[in-house]
Amino acid sequence: MTLRLLPILLIIITSCNTEQNTTPVQDILQPTDTTKEIKNAISRRHNIVEKSDSTTILGIWKDGNSENATFDIRKDSIYYIDQFATYKYFIIGDSIKIYYPDRAFTGLVSLSKDTLTITSEDGATKFWKFKN
Numbered sequence: 001m002t003l004r005l006l007p008i009l010l011i012i013i014t015s016c017n018t019e020q021n022t023t024p025v026q027d028i029l030q031p032t033d034t035t036k037e038i039k040n041a042i043s044r045r046h047n048i049v050e051k052s053d054s055t056t057i058l059g060i061w062k063d064g065n066s067e068n069a070t071f072d073i074r075k076d077s078i079y080y081i082d083q084f085a086t087y088k089y090f091i092i093g094d095s096i097k098i099y100y101p102d103r104a105f106t107g108l109v110s111l112s113k114d115t116l117t118i119t120s121e122d123g124a125t126k127f128w129k130f131k132n
Contacts, residue, residue, distance in 0.1 A: 056111055057091070060130035069130045 063070045072079040077086045078098060089098045091109070096118065098105040107120035114129040 057109065057116055061116055061127035062130050063125065063127050070127060 057073050058075065060069045060072045062068065069081050071081060073089075076088065078089050079086045087098050087100055089096055094108055094110070096105075096107055096109045105120065107118040110117045110119070116127040116129070118125050118127070
């Protein structure tokens with residue numbers, strides 16, 4: 001009796017169509033490399049921030065320790081007047097990163113009228129816009 005039921009059971013199982021897509025998941029999901037897209041987005045964001053924020057701090061600044069200027073913040077570098085030295089910098093959000101030969105300095109930047117304050121792990125230093 002079981003032998004007779006076996007062919008019937010086999011016909012029933014094979015005739016049922018579940019209409020499921022049997023394409024392997026690997027074929028459907030194409031691997032995508034989002035690393036490049038993320039880097040491009042960060043780069044675009046960095047350029048936007050740099051262009052909008054750095055223009056407000058461009059100029060010659062002094063720290064008040066003498067009547068001479070301390071540094072000149074240019075579009076892509078900072079020129080230290082007493083040292084005759086120029087260093088690259090980047091503005092990211094409210095932070096500045098200056099690349100000295102032996103280290104990279106990072107500090108928070110705030111600007112209020114003609115006063116620039118840079119706060120780092122060493123403390124806060126105020127600079128005033130140099131007026132001729």
